[in-house]
Each structure stands twice: as structure tokens, then as C-alpha cells.
Amino acid sequence: MKKNKPTWKRMRLKGKKVWMATGIDGKPILKNRKVRIKYQLDKNYEYWVYEKGLEAIDPIQLETIRSDREPCEEKNIISRPGRAPLEDKTTKAGISIFTDGACSGNPGPSGIGAILYFGEHEKEISRHIGIATNNIAELEAIKTGLLEIKNRKLPVTIFTDSSYAHGVLSLGWKARKNIDLVRSIKKLISTFNELTIFKVKGHAGLEGNEIANRLATEAILKGNKKKTPQ
Structure with missing residues (x-):
């Protein structure tokens, strides 16, 4: 039986936009009470974080994408800030x-x-x-x-x-x-x-x-x- 590929939903983690994996029912894919996320869809690196740390993005800005799309399509959608945020600390331009x-x-x-x-x-x-x-x-x-x-x-x-x-x-x-x-x-x-x-x-x-x-x-x-x- 072919395993269903997840849908990636735009969320926010500590002020940073991330992609969260969801099942065909639209619910987060859970493992040990953690959800699966990616920072960039065109990369293989994935992380598991507690769901309570994720925030939904305003519906107007919400984006979802199927994981079986071509990488070139994913790259056009990803927003990639130049610097990673640090919780409530901000860095000066530099x-x-x-x-x-x-x-x-x-x-x-x-x-x-x-x-x-x-x-x-x-x-x-x-x-x-x-x-x-x-x-x-x-x-x-x-x-x-x-x-x-x-x-x-x-x-x-x-x-x-x-x-x-x-x-x-x-x-x-x-x-x-x-x-x-x-x-x-x-x-x-x-x-x-x-x-x-x-x-x-x-x-x-x-x-x-x-x-x-x-x-x-x-x-x-x-x-x-x-x-x-x-």
C-alpha cells in the first residue's frame, strides 16, 4: 500500500515561518507529542518540535503545498530571511x-x-x-x-x-x-x-x-x- 505523502502547511515558530507536516485529514502528524517541521522545503533536514510552540499564520498569508511537487516550485514559494531570529532577542543590522x-x-x-x-x-x-x-x-x-x-x-x-x-x-x-x-x-x-x-x-x-x-x-x-x- 502506497504511503500518503504529507501536506506542508505554513506556520510560525518563535517568529520564524516554518512548514508543518499534516496528514490527508489536515491534522498535524504527531510523534511523541511532537510535530514534524521543515524550515525549507527544498532541503532534507526535518525537526520535531512541540505543537504548542507553533502558531497559525493569518489566513490571508497562509500557504500549503504538496510534498510531491517539483523542487523548483517549492523554491519559488519559500520566504527565506537573511538572519535567523532568536526568540524575543533581536540582532542589529550586521x-x-x-x-x-x-x-x-x-x-x-x-x-x-x-x-x-x-x-x-x-x-x-x-x-x-x-x-x-x-x-x-x-x-x-x-x-x-x-x-x-x-x-x-x-x-x-x-x-x-x-x-x-x-x-x-x-x-x-x-x-x-x-x-x-x-x-x-x-x-x-x-x-x-x-x-x-x-x-x-x-x-x-x-x-x-x-x-x-x-x-x-x-x-x-x-x-x-x-x-x-x-
Whole structure:
């Protein structure tokens, strides 16, 4: 029996437009009390979030689309803001960077991920950094993202889900390990006219954070594949 493909309905999650999967009855597809969403229909990445966090869009703006349409049709419908929102916080006109570090074991094979937003432009970074701790990976992700910025007169906002990185770089925590790395990042930060670091909750459906996490995880997998004998 052929499985029915879902219909994707326009909804809003924390101020961001998303697509929610619904069945043929028009009701959300539920799994463990969570609903299936996508930020972009032409991408394979899907997330499961609690239904109570979703809001219906005004009927005048409401859009639905069958998932079996051609990708080119989907692209014409998707509205893609240049920056991802952060719940009730807003970023100034400038560059937003979401970063994440990941490791398989602590320490273990590690990867970093970052996505930079500037207006309608964005850049993804996914890099394997060898054997490291999770804290080192989180710091390296921030450093790598900042090094990508050429015009340091622009306001920059960094979003990290690492309490450690946020603490040693922004809250005055004393670094007892990774001292040289922390010092180098602080020196780099001092070269920017205006830079703010926000701590966000990880794995909470925030698009930029989810993308950075995926990029960091993919970096580990790619690094492991290179070491596997053919």
C-alpha cells in the first residue's frame, strides 16, 4: 500500500515561518507529542518540535503545498530571511553567527560548525579538528566564524549553546584550561568595533543553532571516513 505523502502547511515558530507536516485529514502528524517541521522545503533536514510552540499564520498569508511537487516550485514559494531570529532577542543590522562544537568522546574526534548570516547572504562552515574536548570544539567554532569576517566595523552577534564558551568569553569566568585558546579569541574579539555573544538553548528548534550542530556532527563523520582504510 502506497504511503500518503504529507501536506506542508505554513506556520510560525518563535517568529520564524516554518512548514508543518499534516496528514490527508489536515491534522498535524504527531510523534511523541511532537510535530514534524521543515524550515525549507527544498532541503532534507526535518525537526520535531512541540505543537504548542507553533502558531497559525493569518489566513490571508497562509500557504500549503504538496510534498510531491517539483523542487523548483517549492523554491519559488519559500520566504527565506537573511538572519535567523532568536526568540524575543533581536540582532542589529550586521552579521549573525551561530556556532557549535561536537566530539565523539570527550576528548575524542571533534568537529566544528558555524553558519554566518549577513543580509540575504549566508555561509556554512564544517571542519574536522582532530582529537579535542567539547569545550575546545565550542571555542574553535567561535574563533573560526570570527576569522571569516573581513569588515570588522560591522556589528557582530554570536549565538552559542555553550555555557562554558559564553562564560569565559563574555561573563568574566576564569579559564583554568584552554588558556591560550581563550586568550587568542579575546584578542580577536577586541579587533571588532561591536560584538555581542548570546547563550542560546541547544536542540530547541532554533534554526541557526540546529544548522551549526549538523555541520559540526557532519565534520566528525567526514573526518572518521578519511581515516577508515579503503
